[in-house]
Amino acid sequence: MDCVSCITPTRQDRPHTFFHHERAACPTCRETHEGRVVLRGESPVRLLLCPSCGPSEEILPGTAKDYVDRFLARGEVPEGFEGEIEFKETTSTCPGCLSLLPAKVVIREGRVYFKKNCAACGPSEALVSEDARYYVRAYAFARAGTEPLKFATKVEHGCPTDCGTCNDHEQHTCLPIIEVTDHCNLECPICIVDNQYSNHIDLDTFTRMIDTLVVNEGQCESVALSGGEPTSHPQILDLVRIASRPEIGRVVVITNGIRLGKDRAFAKALKESGAYVGLQLDGFTADTHEKIRGRDLVKEKEAALATLRELQIPTQIIFVATRGVNDDQIGKVVELFLSEDHFLSLNFQPAAYTGHGGGLFGHDPLDRLTIPGVVRRVDEQTGGKLKVEDFFPLPCSHPQCVSLTYLLRLEDGTFLPFSRFVDFTKHGSLLRSSATLPATPEMEQTLQDVLYDVYARQDEIERGPEILAALKRTLKVMFPDRPMTQKESLLIGEQQAKSIFLHHYMDRHDFDLERLRKCCHHYPQTDGRIMPACGFNMFHRGAAKGPGTVTPSWGKKPWVKENGTTRLSIVGS
Amino acid sequence: MTKLCEGHIALVTGGSKGLGRAIAVTLAREGAHVGFNWTKSEAEAKETLAEIEAHGVRGFSFRTSVLDKQGLAAAVKEMEAAVGTVDVLVNNAGVSDVVPLALMDEEDWDRVMDTNVKGTFLATQAVLRGMVKLRRGRILNIGSLAGVKMMQAPVHYCTAKAAIKGFTEALAKEIGRYGITVNNLAPGVLESGVSVNLPKGRLEDYLRHTALGRLGTFQEVAEMAAFLVSDRASYVNGATILVDGAV
Incomplete structure (x- = not known):
């Protein structure tokens, strides 16, 4: 029998370990955006995509290890402390209008919460972890992701608008x-999900989706x-x-x-x-x-x-x-x-x-x-x-x-x-x-x-x-x-x-853009995109708050409505 | 200058006489506590033990075969209880006899393969756990020029010594990450030991092809052994080192 691992191209690791998101000012226009902190070799580096000025990067002080140690120390709660500690910031969603907005990640009574304040809907809080120690220490497990052989979309507007997966995504499709x-x-x-009772995928479309997966990934352990x-x-x-191919x-x-x-x-x-x-x-x-x-x-x-x-x-x-x-x-x-x-x-x-x-x-x-x-x-x-x-x-x-x-x-x-x-x-x-x-x-x-x-x-x-x-x-x-x-x-x-x-899949309360960045459970779409699961559920499916949820202008459903009937949109159409 | 093997605890198989004794005593001279096993002559074992202890270190003598797994385990345990974990092993025990392949009995083959190869495996396994736990150790296998180059020597002996080279290289790769080195020290023909029964013509042939024009001694091999198991040989691993006067 042929050894599959010998004939399939090998996916490469990302050139860095994605660590977390933090907000920073664009070095050109000074506007604040959410950036990625990555560990590249011995250095922590912040990558930023400014919608006006484009990508930039800044090497942060100290070594990668120092950075991680300092980061983890921020989540250490002193013995007997009863107040609230602000651990970090990230980007979440307003549970009311689903807008993306900054969230403070706070530790209180051994638990982790997101605290958000939407200009339209007001403040909200959400529990994200019942164990702050586990939550903080989990960051120490960050490891470099792997790149697909081919990305499905280009970086144009940033995460999550470009889903996906674009070449700023930090993990291939596991x-x-x-x-x-x-x-x-x-x-x-x-x-x-949001069943429409309208479509069974046809074999040709499905075959094309599997072909796309194999082209993008080389091998898939599971589909x-x-x-x-x-x-x-x-x-x-x-x-x-159809899916039972040697590459799968x-x-x-x-x-x-x-x-x-x-x-x-x-x-x-x-x-x-x-x-x-x-x-x-x-x-x-x-x-x-x-x-x-x-x-x-x-x-x-x-x-x-x-x-x-x-x-x-x-x-x-x-x-x-x-x-x-x-x-x-x-x-x-x-x-x-x-x-x-x-x-x-x-x-x-x-x-x-x-x-x-x-x-x-x-x-x-x-x-x-x-x-x-x-x-x-x-x-x-x-x-x-x-x-x-x-x-x-x-x-x-x-x-x-x-x-x-x-x-x-x-x-x-x-x-x-x-x-x-x-x-x-x-x-x-x-x-x-x-x-x-x-x-x-x-x-x-x-x-x-x-x-x-x-x-x-x-x-x-x-x-x-x-x-x-x-x-x-x-x-x-x-x-x-x-x-x-x-x-x-x-x-x-x-x-x-x-x-x-x-x-733990995410919803409108605990959505964390940082997590989406490294998502490895993806929904392949009929149009060739391979969507990180929670991004799809939140912004594209149109049911984040139940049926009929309004999707953002860039959200694109997997099906199209034509002449009063619904059909799946087709690869390349 | 500090002694080469100060602070180390060594087990030398087949250490009561010949090359094994020379190595055991040299390691003791260099500061190691040394244990050895033997099977035949109690008198020789006593002499060796006395020579070891004369260097002011602890000596241990075990009457057990390298093919006796339990006996080896007990020896290692006793040394560990008395002076600490064995971190140096010299797989020296070996036998040979001059038998052409055509007349070689299965028993002849098994005896040589068992003592030289299986004995090396069992003795290594007896000390390996302690070394992995320490994350350091030295395993020195005594091979032979006959396991490296074509020589007129018994086929089973050459086979066994070539196996020791393979054993050395594979094990060096497998356990290098635990800070344990494994080397193969391959002597040429020595003044005594298995070479004493060589016919005169073959001995003269060997001497003609040796750059130094003489046979080696146990002590010359033992000096190299002491270096190879010392901390100073920390980057020598998976190697076959010939001590043969250049053949």
């Missing part, structure tokens, strides 16, 4: 999410097919077939599972297609489903789970966590995830209040679930099987976007978080935006390093000899003495470890 239909068989009160409900697309299996590692169908549970022939065909399933599973009670998904889905979810188990379809569980609705069922979903081999990853998404349903979903922006809150519940509800300390910010995206833990499969079939035996400050390359461990040369070196570390300290580490045995197995099977295709290596990697991700 996970493309293609919305293949705007039909759905549910009307979820928490829905973050997710979403919607609407993608299994309502009459040609969903054809779409899976896995095709994941994101589904509510209703069709899987009742259409055995379809489920078998999906299994045979080699697709993975991303199963939406937000809880286990009728009440939970009614509040989040609009009706009691207990039987449908049980049927879907039974089918996935029986057919051993590789599955990612997606759990949208909402305070006061299903946050008491977080432990139960973790236990389910650990109990079955075909569950590869568990993705917690603290609810983002955006979209047709989500934009109107009842919530308190000052008392909502954020990543640390979900992690704490995982710890509490699993009896410490997984602990708060097991989770780390993912440096691939903006460190505030995703937290994760990898779980190593031990020989007895149980799982142990990598954090129990890996120092992630030393082995940061283990923290990747990937559901499984990839068989890359970098990973081989990292696993060998980890193995030697454990080897030297095996008496001091919980289950040391068992970890060593598992690492030995992992190295042997992931790096055999023969070439492997990307798909083959993914399959083997999946058998070695599971992962739990927490991904």
Whole structure:
């Protein structure tokens, strides 16, 4: 078999590590704009794009390390301090009119808030993290992003107007999410999209989108097919077939599972297609489903789970966590995830209040679930099987976007978080935006390093000899003495470890332009753009506050209305 | 000038006699606490231990084979409890016998490969964990000119010594990042040791092709060994160093 990694061009790292946004004056016209601070070699550098004068850059005093240390120190709260600390500034949105406006990032009572003041709508506050220490320290995980082989748009007006992705974007597309239909068989009160019930993507358009992805990215570890409900697309299996190319590692169908549970022939065909399933599973009670998904889905979810188990379809569980609705069922979903081999990853998404349903979903922006809150519940509800300390910010995206833990499969079939035996400050390359461990040369070196570390300290580490045995197995099977295709290596990697991700999509309250800058979950569009997910949801979809939200003048929806009917706009049209 | 090996703790395999004894005693002279293992002659081991301790350092004598994993582990543990983590290993234990391949029994082959190669592997594994933990160490394998150049020597012996070169290079690459160096010290023909049974004609042939025109001594090899395991050889890694008078 051909080794895919040998024939595909390699993406290059960005020439710097994007660190954060801060406002600064244009050196020519002295107008203040939001700039990027990046770490370039040993120097901190501020990059600015002035709409009038164009780009400029300024080398900041001191070394990059000094800059980071000073930055982190700003977020240290003295013991016993009870007031409010201003940690930094960023750009957010007014929850009323969605205008972009400066936000003060403040720390109060151990939590992080955005404080904004819109000239039209007045002041507002939003909780962005339930754990200020986690929030501040997450910045230490910043790492250089990677460039796509080809950018989809040019830098003209700056972020987020130019989305995307333009060559000022700080990360390539780790996970493309293609919305293949705007039909759905549910009307979820928490829905973050805005289904028009008008289109199933046609095969030619979809093929062009996949072609664009491959041209821009070279290889994609995963491509997710979403919607609407993608299994309502009459040609969903054809779409899976089209996406199943050597350059694409896995095709994941994101589904509510209703069709899987009742259409055995379809489920078998999906299994045979080699697709993975991303199963939406937000809880286990009728009440939970009614509040989040609009009706009691207990039987449908049980049927879907039974089918996935029986057919051993590789599955990612997606759990949208909402305070006061299903946050008491977080432990139960973790236990389910650990109990079955075909569950590869568990993705917690603290609810983002955006979209047709989500934009109107009842919530308190000052008392909502954020990543640390979900992690704490995982710890509490699993009896410490997984602990708060097991989770780390993912440096691939903006460190505030995703937290994760990898779980190593031990020989007895149980799982142990990598954090129990890996120092992630030393082995940061283990923290990747990937559901499984990839068989890359970098990973081989990292696993060998980890193995030697454990080897030297095996008496001091919980289950040391068992970890060593598992690492030995992992190295042997992931790096055999023969070439492997990307798909083959993914399959083997999946058998070695599971992962739990927490991904907090943004809404009008906690939108942070700085996070959008390094977003790596993108929606490819029919017109060739590849849109960072939260930018698309906030400014282009037209449902940031529910249906009919007015989009900014530069916001461009993925569909067009002509002669009273709606159709998807087509690549190149 | 401080001694070369002051503060180090060394284990020399097959250290009771011959080249092993010369190395063990030289390391002791240079300030290292030295342990060694042996299997045959208790009297020779006693002599070696006494020579080591005469240099004012701690000496350790272990009656165990390099093929005895438990025995090696116990030796390393005892040294660690008494003086600290072993940070120098000299894989010296080796055997040979003159047998043409045509008449070589499987047992002959296994004996030479086991002691020379597997023994090196097992002894290295016995000390490696401590060195990784310390994030420093010196592993010196005693190879042979016969593992580097074509020589009229037994095939199994040459195979084993060539294997030691491969072992050295691969391990140097694998554990260099822990501050551990791995080198291969390859002597030519020495005045005593495995060369004593060489036929006169072959010995004369060797001398004709050696720039110095003489055989080497254990002490000459041991002096190089002491340097290679010292802190002063910090950038010598994965190397095969010939001590052969230039053949």
